[in-house]
Amino acid sequence: MGSTPISTAEHRLNERLLAAAAFFSGAALRVCDSMLPQFEQQFQLDLNGSARVIVAFSIAYSLTQLFSGPLGDRFGKPAMVFAALAGSALAALASAMAPAFLALVCARAMWGIAAAGIIPLSMAWIGDCVPYDRRQRALARLLFGTLSGMMAGQLLGGCMIDTPLSWRGAFVLLAAGYLLLALQLRAELRRDAGVALHQSVRGRSGRFANHACVVLSARWARVVLLTTAFEGVFLLGPLAFIPASLHARFDMSSGLAAAYAALYAGGGLIYALCARYLIDRLGERGIVLCGGLLIAAGLASVGHLPLPAFAGSATLLVGCGSYLLHNTLQTHATQMAPSARGTAVSFFSFSLFLGQALGVAIGGYTVELLGYPRFFEICSFVMLVCAVVFALLLARRARRR
Secondary structure, eight states: OOOOOOOHHHHHHHHHHHHHHHHHHHHHHHTTGGGHHHHHHHHTOOHHHHTHHHHHHHHHHHHHHHHHHHHHHHHOHHHHHHHHHHHHHHHHHHHHTOSSHHHHHHHHHHHHHHHTTHHHHHHHHHHHHSOHHHHHHHHHHHHHHHHHHHHHHHHHHHHHHTSTTHHHHHHHHHHHHHHHHHHHHHHHHHHTHHHHHHHHHTTOSSOHHHHHHHHHTOHHHHHHHHHHHHHIIIIIHHHTTHHHHHHHHHOOOHHHHHHHHHHHHHHHHHHHHHHHHHHHHHHHHHHHHHHHHHHHHHHHHHHTOSSGGGHHHHHHHHHHHHHHHHHHHHHHHTTSOGGGHHHHHHHHHHHHHHHHHHHHHHHHHHHHHHOHHHHHHHHHHHHHHHHHHHHHHHHHHHHHO
8 A cells, every 4th residue: 555554543533634625625515506506596597507617617527637636646635725725715705705796706706716725635645544445434424424415405595595695695505614624724834834745745756747657557547437427417417407307397496406406416325324234235236336327327317306395305316326436536536546545536536527527518508409308317327327337348347456
């Protein structure tokens, strides 16, 4: 592995801080999903126009992955996580103060740039400190923080829309959370400079081009990155349209549509809580296949809901399935290139969120052309095929070892 684990006390401390950071990063990812109808009404936009706040964040987030990982390898992952939290606080506040929609889109793009390092560098930090045989469980705990944040962010966005503070209030609350966490992390790093130095020094050798070549020259790394890109396009992309589809089909309030959509993260939480049992019982290939089946069933159900009450169970299925698949991809991402782990995980996140940006951009046109039911059917089929192919490749890789 080439990394020296830190002490148990320091390891626990880092995991708590990273889970909290992942919480706010997850909230930023989904906070605007339930706001699209409000943006359409307030700024007189269509669905494609209002979705630009999500597309701008996702593109900026994904492109910045190419720099956040190498910077983490160069200057240290703890220091870069702190910088990401502080920058996110400023960008969230700028979003809340945006005087016009174009300014909001620009502020969200800056938010995406700032927040880009939080989750991938946290993953790489765990990869440095936790042996591979225990890493999937450690990443599941980080995932718990991310999913809790996604659920809270989606609920916050939907509920704040129905209050006098509206969407601006949601951004202010997130800015305050980022700031408090950044200050706490800074205090911990100052108090325990040895851990920060240990994390900073180990990745400073080598240049970005060398690290990128190490990652991209590995055949299995290319498989993981391509599968992750498909996940971004055909899973994360459609998730942004679930609240809008419920609002359009059943005339739901923004808060209720957000609550149903947030159960996606609830499905992921179920996985995170049961991760140890599922990993031991199903193994990697079984987890991937089960994940693909649940994703396909859930997305197809979202497109053909007979009653609004079934929306919760459909999104719960999607959530359970997606994190069965995603956590497996995430674990492999931390092991694609141990000597350049920050860069490897950055490429992983770049693939995921660039895929999401493409999925949202293409999804808006697809919905207007074919409607919500056909859109979710297409995504359901592609994700099932993607999971089956990845499981087969896992089996072939295991036989070759």
